[in-house]
Amino acid sequence: MNVDDEACVRRTRRWVEDVIVAHSFCPFARREVERQRIRYAVSQESRVADALAVLIDECLKLDRDSRIETTLLIYPQGFEAFEDYLDFVALAEALLREQGYEGIYQLATFHPDYRFADAPVDDPANYTNRSPYPVLHILREASLEKTIAGHPDPEGIPERNVAYARELGLDVLRNLFDRVCKD
Numbered sequence: 001m002n003v004d005d006e007a008c009v010r011r012t013r014r015w016v017e018d019v020i021v022a023h024s025f026c027p028f029a030r031r032e033v034e035r036q037r038i039r040y041a042v043s044q045e046s047r048v049a050d051a052l053a054v055l056i057d058e059c060l061k062l063d064r065d066s067r068i069e070t071t072l073l074i075y076p077q078g079f080e081a082f083e084d085y086l087d088f089v090a091l092a093e094a095l096l097r098e099q100g101y102e103g104i105y106q107l108a109t110f111h112p113d114y115r116f117a118d119a120p121v122d123d124p125a126n127y128t129n130r131s132p133y134p135v136l137h138i139l140r141e142a143s144l145e146k147t148i149a150g151h152p153d154p155e156g157i158p159e160r161n162v163a164y165a166r167e168l169g170l171d172v173l174r175n176l177f178d179r180v181c182k183d
Helices: 005-021 029-035 048-064 082-098 124-129 141-149 154-168 170-180
Strands: 038-042 070-074 105-110 135-140
Touching: 005 029, 005 038, 005 070, 005 170, 029 038, 038 048, 048 070, 048 082, 048 135, 082 105, 105 141, 124 154, 124 170, 135 141, 154 170
Parallel strands: 038 070
Antiparallel strands: 070 135, 105 135
């Protein structure tokens, strides 16, 4: 089933604004949202090779357009199972290295069923990386390093996010997530 590209972008944008920015899960996202420098791209490719080709096309687009700070590459089909998505992520990271993008771009990963390795399924902390669809977030490493250097405690961000998510609780996060995923 193809999910409409516009709906994918709308839900993902709402997730970024209402979850990631509103709850400061990424303290660096607000600036890029306000500057409108986030590209939301949808790939309807479900075959791994084709989906990886779209990733490289997005890297090439970032190479050519410095006005785009970061890209959220949305995969609404083909990687619904979290384990399949993790296999895809491993291939994507290897491909970036193979294509000479190591040190230029890095990936952050988000999935509707994201689960940290040692976390139970119902741990609210998992919601720090849950998104409406499987997403590869392509980050410019130079920008990331510069931004992190200006943050007082970048190493503490993940711990703060886990503590905050657990403080919010599973019901609050589920309701918030359900709200951003619906039209």
